[in-house]
Amino acid sequence: EVQLVQSGAEVQKPGESLRISCKTSGYSFTSFWIAWVRQMPGKGLEWMGIIYPDDSDTRYSPSFQGQVTFSVDKSISTAYLQWSSLKASDTAIYYCARIRRGGIAVAELAFWGQGTRVTVSA
Amino acid sequence: EIVLTQSPGTLSLSPGERATLSCRASQSVDYSFLAWYQQKPGQAPRLLIYAASSRATGIPDRFSGSGSGTDFTLTIRRLEPEDFAVYYCQQYGSFPLTFGGGTKVEIK
Numbered sequence: 412e413v414q415l416v417q418s419g420a421e422v423q424k425p426g427e428s429l430r431i432s433c434k435t436s437g438y439s440f441t442s443f444w445i446a447w448v449r450q451m452p453g454k455g456l457e458w459m460g461i462i463y464p465d466d467s468d469t470r471y472s473p474s475f476q477g478q479v480t481f482s483v484d485k486s487i488s489t490a491y492l493q494w495s496s497l498k499a500s501d502t503a504i505y506y507c508a509r510i511r512r513g514g515i516a517v518a519e520l521a522f523w524g525q526g527t528r529v530t531v532s533a
Numbered sequence: 534e535i536v537l538t539q540s541p542g543t544l545s546l547s548p549g550e551r552a553t554l555s556c557r558a559s560q561s562v563d564y565s566f567l568a569w570y571q572q573k574p575g576q577a578p579r580l581l582i583y584a585a586s587s588r589a590t591g592i593p594d595r596f597s598g599s600g601s602g603t604d605f606t607l608t609i610r611r612l613e614p615e616d617f618a619v620y621y622c623q624q625y626g627s628f629p630l631t632f633g634g635g636t637k638v639e640i641k
Contacts, residue, residue: 446630448578456570456578456621456632472629473534506577511589517625519568519583521590526577 413437415507415524422530423497430493431527433507440488441465444510446520447481447492451503461516462490470516497531504528535559535624537633545641552609554636556622561602563626569598569607572635573618581620582607612638
């Protein structure tokens, strides 16, 4: 069974750094692109970008380029989303999701993590 | 960037009725690479339809998708109580991938 399990809720102050995780299981981690999706409070879904765990090839949406960093640890089948300096506007739920088909960057998101709520407040 | 506009914003219907949701793209979606997702409160989105008209694994056949180019439709043939939720379309034909703003299907 494919599973994506995300790390728990975070409360951080503006300017702090943060890394959240998405631990996967039930499939070959290096064969499927993983996407990150933001959902701000009461709002819709925003596609942030994708990463290919095999070689860490990464594509960011222009809206998020330079604002966040994607990474992976192949040894533990885990993807990460990190910020170097959080802003209040980063307050949102962040989802990781796996592309449905192997080896293809642009495809539908068939498997989702449960989401990580990030709150940034002074 | 392709902008997806979903309409209506809210659809008020009764169980058993038919729901028709629209997703219009600002430019043609390559290869009809359009997906639909369902999201219930406090839950992650769930893939319903991909490639405009293919149902994802385990999705009941009361859900169907159609369309091409710039106009796409999600139809729920007979609404069940568990279908009341927010629905999003997403295009993956070109970078950056984008989502529509969502349609809320609520109980009338």
